[in-house]
Amino acid sequence: MSHHPAPATAVKLVLLGEAAVGKSSLVLRFVSNDFQENKEPTIGAAFLTQKCTIGDRTIKYEIWDTAGQERFASLAPMYYRNAQAAVVVYDITKPASFIKARHWVKELHEQASKDITIALVGNKYDLVEDEPESADGESLRKVSFEEGQALADEEGLLFFETSAKTSHNVNEVFIGIGEKIPDTSSARQGGSQPSSNEGRIDLSTNANTGDARSSCC
Numbered sequence: 001m002s003h004h005p006a007p008a009t010a011v012k013l014v015l016l017g018e019a020a021v022g023k024s025s026l027v028l029r030f031v032s033n034d035f036q037e038n039k040e041p042t043i044g045a046a047f048l049t050q051k052c053t054i055g056d057r058t059i060k061y062e063i064w065d066t067a068g069q070e071r072f073a074s075l076a077p078m079y080y081r082n083a084q085a086a087v088v089v090y091d092i093t094k095p096a097s098f099i100k101a102r103h104w105v106k107e108l109h110e111q112a113s114k115d116i117t118i119a120l121v122g123n124k125y126d127l128v129e130d131e132p133e134s135a136d137g138e139s140l141r142k143v144s145f146e147e148g149q150a151l152a153d154e155e156g157l158l159f160f161e162t163s164a165k166t167s168h169n170v171n172e173v174f175i176g177i178g179e180k181i182p183d184t185s186s187a188r189q190g191g192s193q194p195s196s197n198e199g200r201i202d203l204s205t206n207a208n209t210g211d212a213r214s215s216c217c
Contacts, residue, residue, distance in 0.1 A: 014063075017090055031048050092125065093140045122160070
């Protein structure tokens with residue numbers, strides 16, 4: 001029996017965070033596997049797409065990369081409304097950006113979809129990865145891994161520390177989100193139009209097997 005690949009599941013994803021924490025750089029690394037020093041600030045929002053294969057599912061991320069500057073903050077609800085996933089980014093060398101990340105998480109919980117999947121991401125890991133564990137000197141790291149993890153645990157978020165520059169952990173963010181997004185491909189149409197492969201999607205096989213290979217090309 002020929003097994004047709006399931007159609008890609010579209011997932012609307014929005015990036016939020018203070019200016020200059022590296023939101024656009026994370027997206028560029030994920031979508032194009034590229035990095036540019038001194039990227040211009042995003043104006044309004046940028047839209048990009050990228051497909052990601054997770055187990056036997058293909059997810060097409062529809063990514064809204066929002067501007068971090070304060071004057072654009074009022075536009076954010078337009079982008080996270082109806083989003084199935086959000087990535088809240090801060091810079092691990094800037095404590096103020098972590099405080100701002102907390103605010104974004106709170107706003108998402110109050111105003112975004114109830115079942116939105118949120119990942120908290122501490123970016124710019126490349127700036128601290130070579131620092132000795134207990135340096136007596138001034139460390140560039142200002143937000144500890146434990147602090148980030150504690151906020152994530154408290155708020156029910158996925159948590160990653162990443163470097164858009166070296167690509168450390170970047171794909172893992174999007175794979176992690178994809179693994180948490182419920183597979184609604186059969187229920188998505190709301191039953192209005194029976195699809196030709198109705199009944200083919202067995203939700204019970206969606207348990208995360210852990211060893212299913214994941215790739216974002």
